[in-house]
Amino acid sequence: MMKCGVFDSGIGGLSVASELLKAGLFEEIIYFGDTARVPYGNKNESTIIRYSLEVLEFLKNFDIDFLVVACNSASSVAIEDLRKEAGFPVVGVIEAGVKALNAQKESKILLTGTKRTILSGKYQYMLKNAGFNNIIPIATPLFVPLVEEGILEGKIVDEVFELYFGAIDKNDIDYVILGCTHYPFLEKSFQKHFPNAKLIHSGQAIVELLKNEYCLKEKYDTKIKLFASDNPEELRSKAKGWLKL
Amino acid sequence: MMKCGVFDSGIGGLSVASELLKAGLFEEIIYFGDTARVPYGNKNESTIIRYSLEVLEFLKNFDIDFLVVACNSASSVAIEDLRKEAGFPVVGVIEAGVKALNAQKESKILLTGTKRTILSGKYQYMLKNAGFNNIIPIATPLFVPLVEEGILEGKIVDEVFELYFGAIDKNDIDYVILGCTHYPFLEKSFQKHFPNAKLIHSGQAIVELLKNEYCLKEKYDTKIKLFASDNPEELRSKAKGWLKL
Numbered sequence: 001m002m003k004c005g006v007f008d009s010g011i012g013g014l015s016v017a018s019e020l021l022k023a024g025l026f027e028e029i030i031y032f033g034d035t036a037r038v039p040y041g042n043k044n045e046s047t048i049i050r051y052s053l054e055v056l057e058f059l060k061n062f063d064i065d066f067l068v069v070a071c072n073s074a075s076s077v078a079i080e081d082l083r084k085e086a087g088f089p090v091v092g093v094i095e096a097g098v099k100a101l102n103a104q105k106e107s108k109i110l111l112t113g114t115k116r117t118i119l120s121g122k123y124q125y126m127l128k129n130a131g132f133n134n135i136i137p138i139a140t141p142l143f144v145p146l147v148e149e150g151i152l153e154g155k156i157v158d159e160v161f162e163l164y165f166g167a168i169d170k171n172d173i174d175y176v177i178l179g180c181t182h183y184p185f186l187e188k189s190f191q192k193h194f195p196n197a198k199l200i201h202s203g204q205a206i207v208e209l210l211k212n213e214y215c216l217k218e219k220y221d222t223k224i225k226l227f228a229s230d231n232p233e234e235l236r237s238k239a240k241g242w243l244k245l
Numbered sequence: 246m247m248k249c250g251v252f253d254s255g256i257g258g259l260s261v262a263s264e265l266l267k268a269g270l271f272e273e274i275i276y277f278g279d280t281a282r283v284p285y286g287n288k289n290e291s292t293i294i295r296y297s298l299e300v301l302e303f304l305k306n307f308d309i310d311f312l313v314v315a316c317n318s319a320s321s322v323a324i325e326d327l328r329k330e331a332g333f334p335v336v337g338v339i340e341a342g343v344k345a346l347n348a349q350k351e352s353k354i355l356l357t358g359t360k361r362t363i364l365s366g367k368y369q370y371m372l373k374n375a376g377f378n379n380i381i382p383i384a385t386p387l388f389v390p391l392v393e394e395g396i397l398e399g400k401i402v403d404e405v406f407e408l409y410f411g412a413i414d415k416n417d418i419d420y421v422i423l424g425c426t427h428y429p430f431l432e433k434s435f436q437k438h439f440p441n442a443k444l445i446h447s448g449q450a451i452v453e454l455l456k457n458e459y460c461l462k463e464k465y466d467t468k469i470k471l472f473a474s475d476n477p478e479e480l481r482s483k484a485k486g487w488l489k490l
Contacts, residue, residue: 036292037282043475047281145390156404163401230288 002220004066005059006031007052010038011238012144012181013070016093018243019203020068021224025216029224030062031239036230039144040073041114041180048116052078056085058227066214068206069093072113072180076122091209093202097177098126099212100205108172110165110197111137113179114144123179136173140164140180147182153189161193173197247465249311250304251276252297255283256480257389257426258315259487261338264448265313266469266488270461274469275307276484281475284389285318286359286425293361297323301330303472311459313451314338317358317425321367336454338447342422343371344457345450353417355410355442356382358424359389368424381418385409385425392427398434406438418442 004026006017010033017031032055034040040048052074059067067090069075069082075092082090094117101109109132111123118139127135142160151157170193177200178184184201191199210216224243228235249271251262255278262276277300279285285293297319304312312335314320314327320337327335339362346354354377356368363384372380387405396402415438422445423429429446436444455461469488473480 036288038287042283043281047475142390142394142396145387149387151387151408156401156408159401159404163396230292 001028002026003028003030003062003064004068005029005062005064006068006070007034007055007059007074008032008070008181009034009040009073011035011235012147014235014239014242015181015184015201016068016070016203016206017224019201019207021222021243023207023211024218024220024222025207025210026066026222027220029222030059030064031224031226032059033226033228033235035228035235039114040071041116041141041144043073043116045077048073049078049081052082053085056082062225064088066091066210070181070202070206072117072202076117076120089214091206093181093206094123094126094179096205096209097179097200097202098123098130099209100200101127101130101132101175103132103175105131106134107132107174108134109136109175109177110168110173110194111135111177111179112140112143112183113137113177114141115139117179123177136168138164140183143186144180144182147185152186153192157186157189161189165193170194171196175200178202246273247271248273248275248307248309249313250274250307250309251313251315252279252300252304252319253277253315253426254279254285254318256280256483257392259480259484260426260429260446261313261315261448261451262469262484263488264446264452266467268452268456269463269465269467270452270455271311271467272465274467275304275309276469276471277304278471278473278480280473280480284359285316286361286386286389288318288361290322293318294323294326297327298330301327307470309333311336311455315426315447315451317362317447321362321365334459336451338426338451339368339371339424341450341454342424342445342447343368343375344454345445346372346375346377346420348377348420350376351379352377352419353379354381354420354422355413355418355439356380356422356424357385357388357428358382358422360384360386362424368422381413383409388431389425389427392430397431398437402431402434406434410438415439416441420445423447
C-alpha cells in the first residue's frame with residue numbers, strides 16, 4: 001500500500017494535503033498537525049528539529065513510504081535531519097517551490113513567508129543555487145492569523161498588503177512564492193495585488209515534484225487519516241470544509 | 246526575601262511584570278515565558294493545565310512567595326489546579342480584572358480577549374458573580390499578532406477595531422476589560438475608539454489586588470530575572486524596551 005505522511009505545525013498543511021488528495025498519487029495520506037506546539041515559525045532551530053523528529057517517529061508507526069514536510073519552518077531547518085532518520089524519501093515545500101519555477105533566470109520573484117522562513121535564508125539560498133538572482137524576500141507574518149480568522153479579502157487584507165508591499169512595484173513581479181501553507185487561502189487577494197504574477201503554491205509544487213522525480217501516477221482514490229497533538233476536532237472540522245471530506 | 250513568580254505563555258506578561266516592577270512590592274520577580282509552546286489560547290483545557298503545572302514546578306525552584314498568573318488562558322482554566330499544588334498564594338489576571346471594577350453594577354462592560362478566554366466563560370462567570378450583568382464579550386484574536394508586529398495604531402488597527410466593534414455603540418461603553426496581556430500595548434487605540442470608557446489593565450489590577458488583599462507595600466527596588474522555554478534572547482530584548490532594563 002502506497003502511503004504518504006504529511007506533516008505541518010498546524011492546520012495550514014491541509015492546503016498541501018488537499019492538492020495531494022486531488023492528485024491521487026497515494027492510496028492513503030496520514031496527516032499530522034502539531035497543533036499543541038504551533039506555530040513553529042517563531043521557535044529556535046534546535047527546537048524545530050527536535051519537534052520534527054518526534055513527528056517523524058509518530059508517522060513511522062503507519063509504515064509510510066514518503067514524507068511530505070508541509071511546514072515551511074520545518075522545511076527550512078529540519079529536512080536534512082529528517083532524511084537521515086527516515087529511511088524513505090522526504091520532500092519539503094521549499095525545494096518543491098523552487099523547482100516549480102520554470103522561469104527565465106532573470107524573472108523578478110517575490111518571496112513571502114513567516115519571519116523564521118525568510119530569516120533562515122534557506123529559500124533564498126536554494127533560489128540562488130537554481131540560478132535566480134532577482135529575488136525580493138518579504139516576511140508577512142500577519143497573513144497567518146488573518147487566514148485563521150477567515151479574513152481572506154477586503155479592507156483589512158488590502159491594508160496589510162499595502163503595509164508589506166507598499167514600497168515595491170506590484171505590476172513588475174513575475175512570480176510570487178506563497179512560502180507558507182496558509183497563504184494559498186489568500187490566493188484571490190494575491191492575484192488582485194499582483195496581476196501579472198504567477199503564484200507558486202506549495203501543494204501544487206509538491207504534486208509536480210512527486211510526479212516528475214518519483215514517477216508517481218495519478219491513479220488512486222486517496223483516503224486520508226487526520227491526527228493532531230491538540231484539538232483534533234478543530235483539525236477535522238477545518239478539513240471538512242477545506243478538503244470537502 | 247520576598248519573591249514573586251510571574252508566568253505567561255509568552256512575552257505579553259511583561260506588561261504585568263512592568264507594573265509589578267514599578268510598584269516595588271517584591272524584592273525579586275522571576276518571570277517565565279513558555280515561549281516554546283506559546284500561544285496557550287488555542288489549546289485544550291487539559292493541555293493548558295498540564296503546561297501550567299510544569300511551569301509552577303520550574304518556578305518553585307526559586308522559593309517564590311507568590312505566583313502571578315499573567316496568562317489569561319491559564320488564569321481561566323488552570324488557577325484552581327495551580328493553587329492546589331503551589332503551597333503559596335496564586336493570583337490570576339482574571340480575578341484581578343474583575344476586582345478592579347469598582348463600577349456601578351449597571352455599568353456597560355466590554356470584555357475583550359482571545360477566543361479561548363472568551364469561550365471559557367470564566368470572566369463572564371466571575372463578572373456575573375460580582376453582580377455585573379451588562380457584559381458584551383467579544384473575542385479579538387487579531388490584536389495579539391498586531392502587537393507582536395508592533396502595529397499599535399493607524400489604518401490597519403482602525404479597520405480591525407471596526408471589524409470587531411462595528412456593531413456596538415462605542416460611546417456607550419463604561420469599562421473595557423483588556424482581557425489579554427498583549428492588549429495594554431494598544432491602549433491608545435482603545436481609548437480613541439472608546440472615548441468614554443475606563444480601560445481595565447491586568448498589570449495595574451494585579452498590583453491593586455496584591456496591595457489590598459495581601460497588604461503588600463511599595464517599598465522595594467525590585468529586581469527581575471527572565472526565563473523562557475525558547476528564544477530567551479528575544480524575551481530579553483523585548484524586556485529591555487518595555488521594562489526599560
